[in-house]
Amino acid sequence: MTGPDAETVFRAEYGRAVAVLVRLLGDIDLAEEAVQDAFTTALERWPRTGVPPSPAGWIITTARNRAIDRLRREATRGGRHAQAALLHAPDAPPEEGPVRDERLRLIFTCCHPALGVPARVALTLRLLGGLTTAQIARAFLVPEPTMAQRLVRAKAKIRDARIPYRVPRDADLSDRLAAVLAVVYLIFNQGFEGESGLCEEAVRLGRLLAELMPDEPEVTGLLALMLLVESRRAARRDEHGTLVPLPAQDRRLWDRTLVAEGQTLVRRCLRRGRPGPYQIQAAIQAVHSDAPSPAHTDWGQILRLYDQLMAVAPGPVVALNRAVAVAETDGPAPALALVDSLDLDGYRVLHAVRADLLRRLGRTDEAVRAYERAVELSESPAERAYLTRRRREISPAP
Structure with a gap:
């Protein structure tokens, strides 16, 4: 099979496919399930038939057809039949409004003031970035079950409050901006940690935002x-x-x-x-x-x-980064005191920073344990390799 495989297309196009289906269906869960079904079909079919000329279009069309089939099976009243008929109709004209890009439009839609900012950000990362619940939980430094409950509640609130899937008016854009920026930056950070294509997508969205505002x-x-x-x-x-x-x-x-x-x-x-x-x-x-x-x-x-x-934005991660600067200006000892005052035991970067400071202070045994804890918490092979090498530089024993 030549060209991109289904996994590559998933990373590049999942967000746009979900955005299109959410606009058509007005139902987050149904849109996600339809797109996931389409990618499952692609994984089964493309190795045999080859990647279609327009893989993204194939995914959206297949997802739309899957959604129609499901609506037909589950139709119990006229509204469902009407919704299925609507999906059969030719593509509707583009929705008017200040936001034209499908993915950016979904970000603004999900960042509705009825949802708390953490829920807005988490939900949009799930829909646009295709990130797993575990990945989003790590980005928020919370346990995975906590994030799973947050996502379920956010979807339920959108459904129960009948929050419309439409482009916000110009006057509403600024009110949603903080959450939108947080989403774009977290997508970028996830890409920087190794999720191929997400950095480019985040920069693309950032450029669109800069043009818009x-x-x-x-x-x-x-x-x-x-x-x-x-x-x-x-x-x-x-x-x-x-x-x-x-x-x-x-x-x-x-x-x-x-x-x-x-x-x-x-x-x-x-x-x-x-x-x-x-x-x-x-x-x-x-x-x-x-x-x-x-x-x-x-x-x-x-x-x-x-x-x-x-x-302007106090927080333990900012304080940790500031401690790195303190180590360069005032030395590792005062920096270590700052690091040890932070409640970030589950954050791998804290242990990596702490290991480096302990190494510079000649506290080798403690540095080894800190490196080992950082390796334990890291899910990036490149990062684990670097931290393991640093640990072996001061203590060759496994």
Whole structure:
């Protein structure tokens, strides 16, 4: 079989397929099930018949037909028959409104004020990113059963409150913006952890948002942040696929076109004088991208930016990142005290940071245990390989 396989198409097109089916059906569960059934059929059929010329169109058409079949089987009153007949009709004209992209439109639709922000973000990640409940739970640092219940409640609230699946009016867009930006950034982060295609999708959505809302500095800030992080993709792993941390990266491999675009957007944000969390994070990444080598990094400026970020968006993960900057400005001992005060035992990055600080302080046995805990919590093969190598550098024993 040549061309993309079903798994590749799933990663690239799941979100759009669900978005189209939700608009047609007005039913999240039915749309998800129909799209999943279509991909199951593709996994069975495409290895024998080959990938169709338009795999995304094949998935949407197959999902739509599956939904029609199910509606027919379950029809008990005229409304269901009418809905099935509607699905048989030719495609309706595009819905009018400020948002034209199907996936971006579904993000705004799911980010309805009737839902709490965590529920909006989680539900949209499930629908648009095709992420599993376990993946979303890790992104939120909560147990998987907790996230499963959150998703069920969000869907039930949409159904019971009869929240319409339509594009919000211009006046409603800003009210939903915080949750929309959170969704796009989490999609990007999931892609950066290894889910192929999600980073590109998040950047694409970020560009659409910037066109839609050019006067919103946080939209510009998020796009800048993603571009600056994405610029380092080629340098993030070595020839063996092992993770390469920022200080050890070959900066010649950074995409200077993305760096320049991201820095231009950061300067545009600074001129507005309305700092927000994404703009500040983008500014931090811009400082890193300015340095020709790790030794030239302006850690004092980065620490000041983290102080500003803690003021506008305090949280344990921000505090952990700030501790890394403290280690560079004031040394590993005060940084370790900050890390040990954080309640993030289930967060692999905390243990990786803690291991590095303990190593720098010569506390080898404790560093080994911290590396082992980080490896235990990590699900990325590249990250596990890097952490295992670091542990063996200070303690060769298995």
